[in-house]
Amino acid sequence: MMEDASLITASLSQLRKREGAAYTKVTIKPVELKEQLHYQFAYYTGTKVTHQNVLPSEAAEVLTALMEETFRQALFCTPEADYQVLISKKYKVSILTKSPTKSADDLMLAHNRKKAYILEEGTPVPFLIELGIMNEEGKVLARKYDKFKQINRFLEMVEDVLPHLPQDRALTIVDFGCGKSYLTFALYHYLAIKSRRTLNIVGLDLKADVIEHCSMLAKNLNYSKLKFLVGDIADYDELDQVDMVVTLHACDTATDAALEKAVRWDASVILSVPCCQHELFTQVNNDVMEPMLSHGILKERFSALATDGIRAKLLDVMGYRTQLLEFIDMEHTPKNILIRAVKGSAGDREQLWREYTVFRDFLSASPYLEKACGDLLPSE
Template sequence: MESKEQWKSELRQWVEGGQLRQATFSQLRSKEGGAPAKTVIRPIELKGALHYQFQYYIDNKVTHENIPQPEAAERIASWLEQHYKQALFKTNDADVQILFSKKGKASVVTKPATAKQDTESLTHNRQKQRVVQEGEAAPFMVELGIMTKDGQVIAKKQDKFRQINRFLEMVTDVLPHLPADRELTIVDFGCGKSYLTFALYHLLAVKQQRRISVVGLDLKADVIAFCSELAHKLGYDNLKFQVGDISQYKDQSSVDMVVTLHACDTATDAALVKAVEWGASVILSVPCCQHELFRQIRNDAMAPLLSHGLLKERFSALATDAIRAQLLEVVGYRTQLLEFIDPEHTPKNMLIRAVRASGGSAETERKWREYLVFRDMLQVTPYLEKALGERLPQG
């Protein structure tokens, strides 16, 4: 048993000393008080100052409140006493469980620490400064059902929220490669419901006040109608959507950025060819359903791998994206293959990010020779090589 003053004093020391890593409150004293079923508290850094973030779990929603460090100890103690029977505090030195009796007396059990962290790892666990911050409502996210009107992320949309921010981080990284002295032209091939198209417009046109013109292209007329209506509702005047096929699209003579997300099989290649023809400064592509090479690959030495359909499918997808990245290098791009967070938890989470570069002829020849060795080893004739045609050294 422990007095109220004693555990509160220890709590104050944990908070003021920056030792509290997490607190979890559960088992409501009363279900009629309207308190959340669970509250989780973590340290975060906001604008260079330590705060403690309260995460409130109510039904299927999670809301947040950030409390400055000087006020946190008193708030944590009062919130626990008012609403909960049980708490688990994780500190640098120990895990401390507090159980309250019906009369409000505290019973404390202390165990070895499971959340001991150094200063560096604490910094990594502090709230990430995302492009779109929770608590600041982005109109497009509200309309698409990701956020509430007060800026809280809906629990079931947390994965989509993270995916959008991951995409915007990747866009932010390549902004120095885009022209800064004129209007940017951006095309999104296979835009679908356009979560990321709207996010891109929000970042560049709304937050950064850049002059841009964005076109979203998709084969589904009902999806395009939905996106067009939403763009009009949001006042995104320079964001247009139209029905069309990637390979047949000819409405632009030059484009600065090409985005293609989950365009199926060689539709991704068709988008890459368009980007190269336009001389796009930036290409962002998340390939999907890479079936082309699956039907072509032949190599007796790789029989233990290729004889298993599942392994052959995965290898074919990796080989396809390796070929795409290498051919983009050959025609003058610097490429990276990055992990892209997919909200549906599928393996289709590889993003090819390419920026226009000035490579010398010797470097081009080396990349081309590497490609030929790889291609011939697999005995394949990739669509992308044929479509790039005269832009490749053999052309």
């Protein structure tokens, strides 16, 4: 019913185990994002609600995991019927079909409901004013509109991963290669101020002048738990535990250094937009691929894509479920890839490792991330 878009609303209830439950109820409804149907999962914990937006093709998997692990009852409303699903303690499933409580009109209404931006124009937001994106009245400056949209897109991605972060304690987040930190400030505003999470965010960058400027902005905004430091990602060792690592456009293997740190911290979530993936360009070599690799421009693009495929597969081998998504970026290149990794099993580790090594050997590659994480990977 999700694939054919007939679901109007659903709710999951009756916890399998009350103790230690991350949320008590989940509701599902269709929403439109970037002109595409998604299903929004709302996770309720006390008075707090967090959201996850997923494509219809992925919704069944999220739903199945929730029904297998957390809830014993679900109600699905479609124009044809309401379906009540009951799962016994011994995982016996019964489905009761009842007369519909919602109509075809409700389905149409649900699909027409557009999702509002997380940060809305017309509502003054201090960090957007300080960064010169909005004026004091909350009007977005015409030439900053793309940036405004990008910040909102990034926050939607953050919203999606919230259920994967610890719910019961303060969060620690590191933004590696934070640069001017538009998105770091957005992250702080969204989590600390809008979602009222207790947290610490560290932004790290090589450039002392940029860090000095960001520190001053954080002070002006009274963002007391947002700290900026000068340093190299590979040398950063100030924290023992980090819940989420963000690294946006850190150049070439600086992204790999950030991914290595994230994996060693066992971070629950990684959001990474790689940039300037040059490493593989000097390594890839395969006679079969000569028609492509003999052209510099194709070799360059292929090497960048292969680098991200390798990163995603290695993260899967190291205990993450990794997806590559499109990240619209106005400043660097028109379209980027975002690596979104959350803790969890992506399948049989040995099989994932075999898939990785076959691909790596096919390319004659020797990637930074594999070498850096050698002790965390299966032996050959």
